[in-house]
Amino acid sequence: DVKVTQSSRYLVKRTGEKVFLECVQDMDHENMFWYRQDPGLGLRLIYFSYDVKMKEKGDIPEGYSVSREKKERFSLILESASTNQTSMYLCASSLATGVYGYTFGSGTRLTVV
Amino acid sequence: GEDVEQSLFLSVREGDSSVINCTYTDSSSTYLYWYKQEPGAGLQLLTYIFSNMDMKQDQRLTVLLNKKDKHLSLRIADTQTGDSAIYFCAESKGDYKLSFGAGTTVTVRA
Numbered sequence: 579d580v581k582v583t584q585s586s587r588y589l590v591k592r593t594g595e596k597v598f599l600e601c602v603q604d605m606d607h608e609n610m611f612w613y614r615q616d617p618g619l620g621l622r623l624i625y626f627s628y629d630v631k632m633k634e635k636g637d638i639p640e641g642y643s644v645s646r647e648k649k650e651r652f653s654l655i656l657e658s659a660s661t662n663q664t665s666m667y668l669c670a671s672s673l674a675t676g677v678y679g680y681t682f683g684s685g686t687r688l689t690v691v
Numbered sequence: 692g693e694d695v696e697q698s699l700f701l702s703v704r705e706g707d708s709s710v711i712n713c714t715y716t717d718s719s720s721t722y723l724y725w726y727k728q729e730p731g732a733g734l735q736l737l738t739y740i741f742s743n744m745d746m747k748q749d750q751r752l753t754v755l756l757n758k759k760d761k762h763l764s765l766r767i768a769d770t771q772t773g774d775s776a777i778y779f780c781a782e783s784k785g786d787y788k789l790s791f792g793a794g795t796t797v798t799v800r801a
Contacts, residue, residue, distance in 0.1 A: 582733075609787045618699065620779065620793035621734075628787060668733055674787050679724050682733035 581605070582683040584669050590689045597656040599686050601669030608673065610652035611680065612636075612644065615666040627652055659690045695792035697780050702798045709767040711795045713780030716761060720782040723756060724789065725765045728777040737765075737778070767797075775799045 585600040603610065609628050613621040613636075623636030625644040633644050641663060645653045652671075656663055666687050670680040695715045703709045715723065721742050726734040740747045740754045740763070747754045753766040767774055777794040784790050 613791075618793060621791040623788075626788070670734075672787055679722070679726075679736050679739060679781070680734075680789060682726075682735070684733045685731075 582669055582671050582681050584667075584683040584686050586686050587684065588687050588689075590691060591656075591659050593660060593690055595656075595659050595690075597659050597688065597690075599654040599656075599667055599669075599688070601652045601654070601671075601683055602650055603652075603671040603681070604650065605671060605673075605681065606649065607671040607681075608649070609671060610646065611670045611672075612642075612652065612654045613668045613670065614638070615668055615685070621668065624654065656688075659688075661690050664688060664690045694784075694790045695780055695782055697778075697792040697795045699793060700796050700798070702800060703770050705770060705772060705799050705801055707770055709765075709770045709774065709797055709799075711765045711767075711778050711780075711797065713763040713765075713792055714761055715763065715780070715782045715790075717782055717784060717790075718758070718761065720784065722783040723754075723763050724781040724783075725752075725754065726779040726781060726791075728779065728794070730776075734779060770797075770799050772799050772801075 582603045611626040612624045627646040643655045669683040672680045697713045724739045725737045727737045751768045755764045779794045780792040781789045
C-alpha cells in the first residue's frame with residue numbers, strides 16, 4: 579500500500595525555535611507538497627517540489643522554507659517559529675494528477691507557544 | 692478569492708442522503724476530486740470525475756458535474772455515522788497541482 583509518512587503527529591515548540599517537519603513517501607513520486615490546514619480556510623499550499631532539489635513557492639511561503647535532497651523526502655522548515663504558525667501541516671505526493679490525485683500523510687499538528 | 696468554493700457545514704440525519712456542493716472556476720480542469728478527512732487524520736481520496744463525464748456512481752457515492760455552471764456535487768446515500776467527516780472538493784490545475792476548497796464539515800445525527 580502506498581504511503582506518505584510524516585515524522586510527528588503532534589509537536590509543541592517555543593516561539594523563535596527552528597522547526598523541521600519531515601515527510602517521506604515510498605511511491606517514487608516526483609511531486610511533493612506541503613499544505614497547512616486551518617479551520618474555515620481549508621488547505622493552503624506553502625511550497626511544492628516537482629523534482630529533487632527543485633522547489634516552488636505556493637500561496638503562503640512567508641516564514642517557511644523547504645528542502646528536497648532526495649526524491650523520497652521533503653522537509654518543511656520554520657526558520658523562526660511564531661504563534662501564528664500554529665496549525666495542522668499536511669504533506670502530499672503525486673506522480674501527476676489524473677485518477678490518483680494526491681496521496682496525503684496523516685498530518686502534524688504543530689503548536690507554537 | 693477562492694478558486695473552489697463550498698459551504699462549510701452540513702447536518703444530516705442517519706439514513707438520509709447527504710448532498711455536498713462545490714463550485715470551481717477553471718473550465719480547463721481535467722479532473723475534479725472529492726476527498727474525505729476523518730478527525731485527526733490526513734485526506735483520503737474518495738472519488739474523482741473526469742471533466743468529460745456528467746455523472747459517476749460508486750456504491751453509495753454519486754458525483755454530478757455540471758460543466759456549464761462549473762458545479763460539482765457529491766451525494767452520499769443512506770448516510771451513516773462513519774460518514775461524519777470533512778469533505779474537500781478539488782480541481783486539477785495543470786499537470787500536477789490541485790486547488791482545494793475550504794471543506795464541508797458533515798455531521799450525522801441519530
